[in-house]
Amino acid sequence: MLTQTVVFAAGCVVATLAVGAAFAVLLTRVGKWPRLILMFSALGAWAAPAMTGATVWMFLFDTNLGLVNDVLGMDGHNWMYDKWPAFALVGAVVVWHSFPFVMITLYAGIQAIPTSVLEAARLDGAGTWATFRRVMLPMLRPVLTIVVIQSVIWDFKVFTQVYVMTAGGGIAGQNLTLNVYAYQQAFSAEDYSLGAAIGVVMTLLLVVVTAFYIRALRRTGEGL
Amino acid sequence: MHDRRVGRLVANTVAVLAAAVVAFPLYWMVLSAFKPDDEINSAHPRPWTWAPTLGNFRDALGVNGFGGYFLNSLLVASVVVVLSAGIAFLAAVALTRFHFRFRTTILVMFLVAQMVPVEALTIPLFFLVRDMGTAVPQIGLSTLGSLMLVHLAFSLPFAIWMLRGFVAAVPDTLEEAARLDGANRFTILWRILFPLVAPGLAATSVFSFITAWNDFVFAKTFLLDPDTQTLPSALMVFFKPDENDWGGIMAASTLMTVPVLVFFVLVQRHMVSGLGGAVKD
Numbered sequence: 001m002l003t004q005t006v007v008f009a010a011g012c013v014v015a016t017l018a019v020g021a022a023f024a025v026l027l028t029r030v031g032k033w034p035r036l037i038l039m040f041s042a043l044g045a046w047a048a049p050a051m052t053g054a055t056v057w058m059f060l061f062d063t064n065l066g067l068v069n070d071v072l073g074m075d076g077h078n079w080m081y082d083k084w085p086a087f088a089l090v091g092a093v094v095v096w097h098s099f100p101f102v103m104i105t106l107y108a109g110i111q112a113i114p115t116s117v118l119e120a121a122r123l124d125g126a127g128t129w130a131t132f133r134r135v136m137l138p139m140l141r142p143v144l145t146i147v148v149i150q151s152v153i154w155d156f157k158v159f160t161q162v163y164v165m166t167a168g169g170g171i172a173g174q175n176l177t178l179n180v181y182a183y184q185q186a187f188s189a190e191d192y193s194l195g196a197a198i199g200v201v202m203t204l205l206l207v208v209v210t211a212f213y214i215r216a217l218r219r220t221g222e223g224l
Numbered sequence: 225m226h227d228r229r230v231g232r233l234v235a236n237t238v239a240v241l242a243a244a245v246v247a248f249p250l251y252w253m254v255l256s257a258f259k260p261d262d263e264i265n266s267a268h269p270r271p272w273t274w275a276p277t278l279g280n281f282r283d284a285l286g287v288n289g290f291g292g293y294f295l296n297s298l299l300v301a302s303v304v305v306v307l308s309a310g311i312a313f314l315a316a317v318a319l320t321r322f323h324f325r326f327r328t329t330i331l332v333m334f335l336v337a338q339m340v341p342v343e344a345l346t347i348p349l350f351f352l353v354r355d356m357g358t359a360v361p362q363i364g365l366s367t368l369g370s371l372m373l374v375h376l377a378f379s380l381p382f383a384i385w386m387l388r389g390f391v392a393a394v395p396d397t398l399e400e401a402a403r404l405d406g407a408n409r410f411t412i413l414w415r416i417l418f419p420l421v422a423p424g425l426a427a428t429s430v431f432s433f434i435t436a437w438n439d440f441v442f443a444k445t446f447l448l449d450p451d452t453q454t455l456p457s458a459l460m461v462f463f464k465p466d467e468n469d470w471g472g473i474m475a476a477s478t479l480m481t482v483p484v485l486v487f488f489v490l491v492q493r494h495m496v497s498g499l500g501g502a503v504k505d
Contacts, residue, residue: 026239031232034239041247047488048250049438051456052477056253059470067252067269075267096249146389149335150382157341160440179341183441192347199344206339214332 005177008087012094012155019095020102027107046100050160057093058165083174086166093161098154102147109143156206178202256474264471280475290458297455300368301436304375308432309425312383320391334381346445353446366449374442379432390424426491433487455480
């Protein structure tokens with residue numbers, strides 16, 4: 001269970017950061033209207049409560065009444081039946097909910113880089129890649145720090161989506177993540193101490209991950 | 225030059241397509257909320273409807289006390305937003321402008337506090353709230369006060385953490401100038417820092433609002449009295465093991481999403497500029 005929790009969370013973090021960063025860069029390359037449209041739909045996805053987001057996606061991927069199965073001609077296919085497709089679907093909802101924070105924060109960060117700096121880099125003969133790698137990336141590091149830490153914290157603790165979409169852990173508990181398991185143990189099995197113990201373990205895991213990250217930052221000369 | 229125009233066109237097209245994909249689930253939710261039952265239960269759903277109906281909303285609102293639940297949710301969320309904005313502002317200023325012992329420790333604790341899975345804290349908090357209720361009835365079980373207190377505690381670490389960046393972005397020299405002009409600490413806080421940090425407050429209050437508005441676990445655990453329920457409980461009425469009333473679920477989901485959307489649109493402008501301000505050096 002620890003393995004699948006980590007794999008699922010790591011997948012969510014990587015996908016969220018990739019999608020968010022790609023869209024942030026895209027936002028800097030497009031005209032005013034496409035930018036506003038993308039921004040607003042992202043805000044909509046961000047604003048949607050975890051619970052309503054989960055229910056809508058479940059409806060879209062419903063076995064018999066869902067739009068997706070109808071369009072793909074797979075009527076009757078149950079997306080939640082196998083372990084990893086179920087995780088992937090839940091992960092998609094998590095990414096849908098959380099990439100806007102990454103996108104908007106990174107976009108704001110990119111916008112905050114003075115154009116004079118970029119021009120100076122160009123005058124000094126830096127290409128697109130060199131400009132990105134040597135100028136933009138170091139200037140974006142503080143924002144990236146916030147975005148990475150928050151994504152890790154949020155995605156490791158995803159509860160509502162997993163709980164609602166897999167009906168409390170999936171078929172025979174195949175989609176249990178640590179905190180859903182903790183909740184089940186506490187409230188269904190009334191084993192409060194086991195639930196609390198799992199909570200402690202998860203907190204420690206996150207502390208260790210973040211501590212490594214902060215150490216790495218210190219080494220590059222950044223601090224808190 | 226020609227290449228550039230094509231590149232731009234491709235980028236614009238990709239952006240609009242991406243926006244359509246991202247917004248589609250929301251569109252589907254609102255559309256389904258207005259669809260009549262026979263269209264909802266059709267195996268070949270259409271992406272439009274010719275017979276919009278309010279029937280699903282009537283069903284959703286027909287759930288006993290839905291209006292009251294809605295107001296309860298709104299009350300809890302509003303109180304949490306206002307209190308957390310005030311406290312987070314003062315805390316962020318203290319943590320940015322003053323250097324004292326254990327400052328870094330406190331900052332790290334704010335991060336650690338966010339890492340504790342909420343579900344694991346439900347149990348100890350339940351006992352805590354129950355015992356507090358015997359001393360101060362206003363924050364005991366089945367009161368909205370208990371919910372406000374807990375959500376305040378959970379939204380503060382992130383709010384302070386975010387706001388710190390905004391406060392740090394205000395140059396020291398501004399405050400020094402004000403001090404030289406004879407402003408005392410309170411005036412500086414209220415007249416100088418507050419207006420400059422206001423966009424950041426807008427951004428962080430979105431998070432506080434969402435924390436309080438979306439919560440399901442605490443409301444379910446603390447609010448035992450049917451009169452003091454909040455919105456998610458009303459949503460749960462539509463979840464049945466085998467036969468989900470998708471129309472009702474979509475209508476209730478729409479009703480639950482609208483206030484958050486309105487709140488987002490209201491502070492949206494400040495949010496983007498604010499987040500930009502957070503990262504300027």
